[in-house]
Amino acid sequence: MEMPDGTTDIVHPEVRAHINSLVSALGGISADDDGRYNLGDDALEVLRDLKKWIRFYDEKTNRMDVARCIAEANLIDGDLLPILATWPENSTDNKFRSRIALACFEIMVPLTWPMERDPEQTTVNHHRHMPALQLAQVGYKRSIINFDGARILHAAARVALPAMAAPIGERTPRDQGIIKLVLFFLRNVAMIEPQPNVKYEGEESQISRSATIDAFSYQDIFMVLLTIASNMGEDFRTEDVTIMEIIYHLVKRVDVKKLFMSEQQVNKAKADELSVMMGKENAMLKAQNRKGPTRHNRFGTVIWVKRADGKMTAVSGQEALVDVASRRKKMDETKKFRPPRKARSKTDSHMKDLGELPKLDARAYSQLRSFVEEFLDAGFNPLFEHVRKSIDREASHVLSYHRRQFLYLVAWFLEAERTRKSSQRASAPKNSAEEVSSFNLVAAVLNQSTFITLNRTMTQAWEHKDWPELTASMRCLTQILLTVQEMSHSPNEDDQEIAENTLSRLFYEDAMHDLIANVVRQYKEQGFDYLDAATELTHHFLRILEAYSKQNVDMQVRSRRRTRRKKKAAKEASADGEGDEDEADDSGDDEKNAELTIKERKFDFRRFSARFTPQGVVDTFVAFTKFYKDLSDEQLKRAHRYFYRVAFKHDASVMLFRVDIVHLLHEMVKGPEPLDKASSMYKEWEELAKQILRKCFKKIDERPALLIEMLFSKISSTAHYLEYGFEKQTISTSRPRPAADLEFKYTEDREQQIAIAVGVLLDKSQSDHIAWVKTILTNAEQERRALAAAEDILPSVEATGDHDEPVDKPADSFMPYTARPDNDARQAAMFKNPHLRLLMRLAGLERLAPTLDESPDSLWVVPASATPDQLRETLDLINKAEFSPPVFEEGVLAEHQLRRKTATRKKAQYDDNNDDDDDEEEDGDVANAALFPAGGPTERKVVDGKKKKKKKRMRKRRERDPAASGSDDDDDDDDAARARARARRERERAKLEKIKSQLYVAASDDETDDERDAAFFAREEAQRTRMARAVAAGVDVSEVAVPAARKEPQSIAVGDDDDDDVLLADIHGAGTDEENEDDNGEEASASSSQEGRKRKGSGVVDADGDVEMDDEDEDDLPVPSARPRKRIKGGFVMESSDEE
Template sequence: MAEQNAYSGAVDQEVRAYIYSLASALGGTGLDEDGRYALGDDASAVLKDIKRWLKLYDEKLNRYDVARCLAEANVFKGDLLEILSLWPEDDRQGKLMGKMALSCMEIMVPLTWPIEKNEMQMTASHYCHAPYLQLAQIGYKREILEHPSTAILRTAIRIALPSIALPISERSQRDEGIIRLVLYFLRNVAMISAPANLPVEWNENEVSRAATIAAFQAQDVFTLLLTIASNIGEDFNTQDVVVLELLFHIVKGIDAEKLFMEDEELHQKNSKELKGLMLKEAAMLQGYAKNAPTRHNRFGTMIWVKRDNERVSTVSGQDVLMDGQHALSKMDQSKKWNKPKQRKKEQRTTNHFDLPTPLNKNSKKFLRSFVEDFLDSGFNPLFAHLRRAIERDADRVLESHQQQFLYLIGWFLQAERMRKASKKRQLDKQGVLDSVAEVDSYSLVASVLNQETFILLNKQMQEWLDHKQWLELDAAMRCFTQILLTVQEMSLSPIDEDQEIADNIQNRIFYEETTHDRVISILRNYKDQNFSYLDACTDLAHVFLRLLEQYSKGNIDLQVRSRQRARRKKAAKTAESDIQADQQDSEAEDEVDVQRLSKERKFDFKRFAAKFVTQPCVNTFVTFTTYYKDLTDEQLKRAHRYFYRVAFKQEMSVMLLRLDIVSLFYRMIKGPDGMNTASSIFNEWKELAKQVFRKLIKQMQERPGLAVELLFSKLSSTAFYLEHGYEKEAIVSTSRAPPGLEVKGSLSVADQIAVVVASLSTNDMNHIVFAENAILAAASERKAWEASNEAKVGDAEGNATLQVESPPSPVIVLKPDNEARRIALFKNARLRLLLKLAGLECVGDTDDSHAPWQFPSQLSSTELQTTADIIATNRRNPRENWGEDNSVPAEDMLQRKYTSQAPAVDFGLSDDDDLEDLIAEAQALPRNTMTTRKHPSQPKKTRKRKSIDDDDDATSLPDEDAIKDRRKARLLADIAKRRKIKSSEFVHDSDEEDDEARDTAFFSNEEAHRIGQARKIMEMLRAEQSQRTKSQDKSKSRKKQKLDEAEKENATPADSSGENDDVSTSSPRSRHFALASSDNEQDTPLSSQVEAAAAAKNASSTGLPFAEESENEYVVMEIDGAGQDPVISKAVATDVADEITEDDVSDLETVPRKGHVSRRRIAILDDSEDE
């Protein structure tokens, strides 16, 4: 009573009087009722008044005064629960008690509502009443779970049964409200827990999670949850979030692995944990016993420790007498660093899930049965419905529901894996093989293993990471980790469908590079969050890295979609042509937007794993390892695998060579307060520490500078140098210059400058001014130099002894006025064209952004001044339209300048559509790989015969149609020739076949054909020889007659000019060639051979070759000697008047003959039009 009076001043006395009077009028225990509770005359109205007070006073004024008065008056236990106990299960009194029970429920729900207020919402009334009400709610829960006469939870469910029985189409808003009211009451009962900072007067086990689960099982609450969850979306719509909260507060903090263990397995695990705790305690006591005080400790001990600069520190305790190290260690322990701490944001404690919750045997059995039934019937409908509600941002979905949704996904996925593992262990004990046993599929949890869930998960993780909502991000990381582990189990399933689904899920998860970067960012950005967050982020990084490595090894061609930042120019007001779209203008002068571009690239795991070797990531795992005394073997193994990957797989052991990390490893192995030596992971840690110390000693010897770096964290460049002994080569990406432009048509230089200035005047007027000023400055400087040079020359002319040569004018370098201009000189194609037209030259590599522009020596000051005047004139009055009818804009007068490159096959360039198909067909055909004679580097000078019609057609040029027709004909001829070429892929290697009969027939046929050809050639040679002898005799007689006439006219002796025309066969020219043809003759190769053979008869006496000229080909026939067959060769000279030597003939085919020795050499080349 004294306690209540202490708080009486916090509640308005008038409010207190009203509430107490209502409590008295509600009812009470009467003697005439044998001690049973009796309702008051106006109990129904009193319940409505209490409800009205709670709503209009407490909720509206944000106070707890009415709730405090009701708790002090014991209304909840003494009245409301007693009224519910009066409602018999076989309600024969009509609907009166049902209405009374509903009125009681409307008061019980706000009284049991969790008290959650942040600091911004807390008032003086909250600080005053919240502790008292929290203890009162513990009493409410205890009375609900352990009511002596009535099952209160079952009675609450009975209130909602009439509404639940109605079809969803016939339910009213009141029915939906009643169902939600009962569910909220059950949620409140599950949420209420004993506060850690308040004393409790009764046993905490009475309100523990185990007691709640047992009551839910006994009073059919789990049955109600399974009914609603399995029919969600069909018979229930708005109740999904309440069921979600109820499930969250039932299973949070419960170890799913222990839940599905059998009693024997659980007993062994608990015994192992107890043994480990006892070993830890023994190790702690052993370490303490080393420094335990002696029996003389009552005298006390204090010593002085001398430090540098004669400074003295005092240390007390007898343990410091052992050695100096203990004294220094005790000094270090006494040091305290009062690090300034920022005020942390207060988080809601009701959604914390990191505290482990123990269960007894019965509650574990009840919860396991419920979880199995829920996975079989209600998991997929409920979570699919919740995901859709979260995606469309339904009004009933709160921010806390997203966290609970992801946490429950992870928990139930782990439960499903543990259930399968437990079932497999039971089958192994029974001796049933996996092939015989029926394997369950993962279809029971398929609703959370789809792309929609992954998108929602990634979205929420990124959002919570950006807003630094660590508790929510913790739940998301646990969910993601369990999804990865479930997918791994699916990939090992004997069911083919599960394996395909697992492969598809892994491909979807690992396809997004943003997911990779997010995992790295979470690990790298850890700062001072709680241990649960640290455990979750390290576990996620460990699982993700391990599964990605395994998946990338099985999928060598794994592709990932990376998103990169790109710069996009704003769209111009007028539409640009395709040519302008190809031009790369100056990015420094344009306004840019940033957008995300996606592209696929091949995944490199080694490159990805290197991102985990940064110093922030190492610091996160080091912080995690500092809790080694409290970590399980699985957690220690996780940290060990990471450090092993850093030191040996990634070969970056220098990242671990820091004093605090080295000291941690030493302390873990050697102590004091080291790891438990009986741990299964101790030997692996011992080996890791030994190898790290070896690397430290070795690198200290190789690079003494590491002694300083031990004190600091390692940068990436420093770490690479310390690890490898040389600097890392930086790969600098260089940009290329834009393609060159040119002005269409055959305009003069002045007009071309006018076009470029007009195109630049729209957006780049400052570039025109810069170019004009630079040219004027160069003209002035060049003019001054010319005047000085003229003066020197004048002085030299006056002094005859002085000889002065006029040197070339110095080169003037164009200097950009700022960085943006320098970039424009490299990127702006129009500005570069303007400078080229002005006569400037770009020196150096064209793709070098720092390549200078200069005014060459040959540009005079007059030319520069003229160019500047042209630019100035067009800058003031730009001519926007060009062309014959002034209809072409200046920008359209520019086109890309194509550089000529030697194509693989020259088909000729044509704009006709019919040639495109021919070019495509020619490119598809195989190339002629026949080796031809290489053209000389410098063509020989030749002298061509002049045709009769040369005088008439000398000035005429072929028109464009004729050129196109000629090119088309050449292209068709080339296609026809190449169609006959067989690729070496499809040529059958018949040389390896051995068929003697076929070879004999082949050579016999060839010999007969060769003899026949030789006979025909000899006959034609004889006939042609007789004709040539007659014609030569006639020619000699005519020449002799002309000489006689000339001698008579001149009356002086003279050499016969005919000697040069009738060349003897012994002259050097006759030894090689005798030209006997005309340009108008069209000889086939056979006719050329015939005529050449006839001419060869005249040279048979010397056995020397001679040549026959035709339009395209020149035939060389060599007579080896009398009685031998001629050797026919074809070659091409660079011109008609050239002499063809023996070196110009290419030996392409040598055919052996039977019975005599000879050679046959043939080389065919066309002297067609140069393409």
């Protein structure tokens, strides 16, 4: 806004006038009172008005005008700090002064709040005011920590002391607000630093980290932080992340090793560092003098250089006249690629948050070391455990950057604890029996909960590409590994046991192994800090895991794999399958798939370490090694060990045979700017470069193609060929799956089934498959009729009797007829087309080797049991269906009559739950478990057995019973049904108890053996007598049956697959072989328990041998229409098969 004098004011004049009037009304320094500050009449209201201006004008409208006016009015230096100085430290009852002090801090907190540029909310005012306000904040910090009139930080603690002294249950929201206000003020003072690109006009030593640490120590703020941290979770809860922030801004980027050095050690370290830097400077000067410019360098120099291809290149500068290497280097510098500038990444903001390396003086080192030691002893476990819980539950007061600060501090304090222990061991006398304390002081971050949080954070940061958070996670994991390794070497046995368990948990998850390999392999311009953290984690993880795997030979790892692969393969297998609506509902498969997600396998370290040999990981370490001039000996050792592992332990040296890598190794040893020969790593790098170059030249002699491949990166197959001279032999483990089996929904008639199968193929325009099946059946019929006719005309040597009777051709004499596909498409359809496979099965075709896994080359045959008449009947049915396809309702196709056959569920070995059983079966299982211990009767279930459908049975019962169906009281019916089921289970239990009573033989039972033998021999004698009478009467012996041991002619319904009923039938002699055969003539399995439940009537034999029928299920008994009524004569059941 243009002023009357022609100048431009960036703040509205009315706003400036209001702020200046309020600052004037606040008070001032009195000349009559020895320069003391005198408050105005309405000082408290003025302070509150200033707070309202900041809150409702700047914050609500997203402007910084009020803050700019306050900075120019010098409110903090000229008014607020002198006001706080008027509050005596020994004054505890002056409420007015405490309110004035609180009002002052309420203004200073928003004025010192950190400012960040948010692209979405930044306005023109931000660009106008932010640089000036950032400089003003630095001035605020200098005035606060260096104010001579009073201890301002101590005054802030005094403001919050009454609220902190109150129990947590009695604190009001105002008390909580005061505590947070004071902690935010301390946080702001700790984190204010000069901007890296802005020149600060004042004395930097007054606002340095050393000055801040000294102020916190002198004004007892360290004691406040320790008090709150040690009582976190008991007296304080929501203040955890604020305390963590204050500590973070105090210790970030502080060298832990120097922190625990004595003053003499610090001086020696500084002297060594100075000597190293001076040595580098001398080497640089020597190189400059040897190849530096002459006194004629003020004249321009341009020369022509003839290259190997005959082309000429112009090179300017005196450096081109020195030697050939300098000319080539000059040419390379001109060819350097300069990519376009990119937007600032998150890594830059992370480095800005960390700031530059602090330069602490001896006093600051001593004060900070005392605070760190006391914090580790008393406050580390409570604070970081509470912060971790707040982060896990995503508390409202936890912000996004708090997780990164938490991980950074965990890593920093773990390293501090290890350094402190090593310094204690070094300073302790050799003959001292005092042992160093255990690692219980940092146990809160070495538990399973912390590992879960760390793993989840790393995974999320990797997926969201949050590189600063991922860097902090890698630092934290590295320090945890180093701490646990030191615990394993501790003389304390408890520490060794804890370290063993911790390492087993860390290395147990294969997902962590994959994540670390991916992080280091896919590095790309994330910054040097990320590069350093990734390489450090890889180095220590491989080293510690290798040592652990050698000690634990049977180490197991748990891997999680995707479960959708099986479902996807099944869908591909049934690509030509039915459109059944049952397939859409796959929710029932989730649990089945979940069982297959977790697998354990034996750990192979060599196989795991091979994940770190691909070209991506090599490129990451090469990018790290390119900073060799600035790397420490520890970092150089890290890269050296990796290259040695790749080249010599894994025999993958071809991954290092690339022009830029070979050039880098040569530059490090023999180049113009090599490693310092005084360095401890120079000899090792020289030997490594020599051995790698030697192997490279030797490999070039063996594989001349390597000369071309040295220009490119190498994939695993290329590297394998260059290393061994032949391609890698791979075996595919994936097997194709046949099409899903289909079944019919509504019909069991074979004629209708064939008609539906033919109709589906006709609807899909696949009549050629029908013609092929007819051809196979026709050829098989003709061949077998010809064979039968040939054998009929041959004279039979063994034939006797009447020759007029036809001789039946035994089915076993036919040979299986192979159904060979006529083309490749037919062969693929035989494997992948479910409708063709259905028709083939209905036609009687079957696989030649059904016990083996089916493949596309599996053979199908017409079995030997198929007679020519049966084949002709099948052909007639196919022809009939082909010329007269089935017709259904409108919109219904033949395909809708099919559905996918449910596959048998294969349970995991660890799954002990029987989820397929219904409630009644579970009750039965419980009863059996209670009745039969290990070694007793075992209830077995048929794999493809059908279950009882209770609801359907109830519907049938109600349809048969009009009174029941017409009843409106469904609750009574349900109660009655449950009562009947309960009674049925009780009777079943009573039956099982009778069976169980015969499993145990007491000592008193031995005397009944004679009676039992006598009864057995009597039964045998009666049977022989009966057989003799039958032979004398001329009756077929096979038709004579054993008399039933019951009083009534009514038969007992015995389940053919129920063990309990079979036992009863065997005991009482009521079961027959005829009853144990199904409709197809196949013998039913005695181990099944599913089919037996389909028979609704269950007989229970009482102690007297009478049959007690279940009245509740009597209505559901099927009508035995297919089985003829047994004839009883003289107490004997005729036409029985007992004697067969």
